[in-house]
């Protein structure tokens with residue numbers, strides 16, 4: 001469902017010819033929502049440029065404003081279109097927080113509320129009430145917070161400070177439990193020593209790296225003594241001005257469009273080095289047979305195709321002095337199947353599964369049991385919707401086996417999940433009659449999706 005409560009059906013357009021387009025992608029959800037939390041807890045005002053404005057980020061802005069931070073546009077009161085924000089921290093007080101379906105709001109804001117004075121109530125969409133939540137609330141209790149409830153809705157009773165200290169948690173269901181605690185931890189009296197005790201590793205490693213990197217940029221002393229433990233020293237969080245990178249995970253459906261139509265898609269401002277997991281799409285597309293090139297910004301030669309699967313992994317990219325370039329993907333005649341452990345980059349699964357459904361052999365995607373706690377149970381949803389259009393799919397306990405077959409048009413359910421909607425759009429490019437039931441779900445992180453998609457089809461950048 002979109003944030004206006006409307007469900008909107010959308011006939012996914014078929015590509016009449018190979019795509020040839022340049023697509024400018026808005027800012028990263030994950031970078032934006034971390035930057036907002038850090039700015040609200042900082043020791044002075046911060047400026048954020050290239051901010052994503054979408055349902056998830058606007059819910060984060062609303063939550064932090066209600067807790068006491070001032071968030072303004074460059075010319076005064078914030079407008080819906082402002083992507084340059086000025087955030088001024090204020091005295092934190094209890095409030096009501098609507099989490100929508102945003103994991104980052106559900107998991108990053110309770111620690112901020114624990115630092116506020118007064119009671120904060122949290123609730124969200126029906127689908128958010130079943131997402132894993134207790135781990136971060138139990139951790140906050142162990143660190144001294146008063147909390148009622150274990151899932152949405154819940155209540156945090158803040159006293160204006162939090163003791164902090166050592167805490168153990170099993171974060172195998174979501175990296176956001178770790179990121180949520182670490183982002184606020186410098187403001188706890190004793191900081192935090194957080195130990196992951198689960199037998200399965202914490203998923204989404206690049207997202208934890210993103211948290212650590214942004215904390216360091218904010219002059220917070222943070223260490224990772226072992227792969228499963230983190231220490232944050234108590235102290236101020238420095239105000240920093242940040243430029244938000246484009247959302248590389250949201251770039252992936254557009255790159256997939258080039259891959260499945262044998263066309264070309266160019267994405268400008270692709271960072272040469274990043275903690276975003278979306279960067280790993282380069283290696284995946286290459287493994288599937290696409291040509292992947294990062295052209296230096298304003299430069300000449302020196303193309304780089306990163307075959308690695310995790311952000312900042314063996315990159316060696318030289319994307320120009322600007323630190324970014326234009327990513328160019330040219331689709332192959334036929335897509336090769338892949339076998340991939342996607343645990344570090346689970347966010348990319350819906351796009352990768354759609355690509356696999358159009359490959360010329362069976363693929364296997366594993367390491368993603370935690371996707372059952374995303375916006376919807378993404379393994380069940382992908383199995384059901386790819387199956388409905390005629391693809392062979394076996395749901396594994398921790399993944400999917402995808403056996404391509406001739407596809408046919410059918411209704412495609414989005415389950416309120418932005419990435420399910422965009423996966424349906426990819427299939428629809430080469431399959432007439434795919435009707436996405438709730439394309440407004442894309443407003444979670446990319447409100448302009450259908451316009452961007454038709455512009456891409458029309459070759460307009």
Ligand SMILES: O=C(O)C1=C[C@@H](OP(=O)(O)O)[C@@H](O)[C@H](O)C1
Pocket residue numbers: 029030031103104173174175176179203204207346347370
């Ligand atoms: O911290 C973040 O910004 C995110 C972490 C990941 O969560 P999980 O570790 O729950 O998969 C990712 O899937 C989500 O889209 C964003």
Ligand SMILES: C=C(OP(=O)(O)O)C(=O)O
Pocket residue numbers: 101102103104347374375419445
């Ligand atoms: C899992 C996702 O979102 P959230 O931040 O709500 O967990 C996602 O965007 O793929």
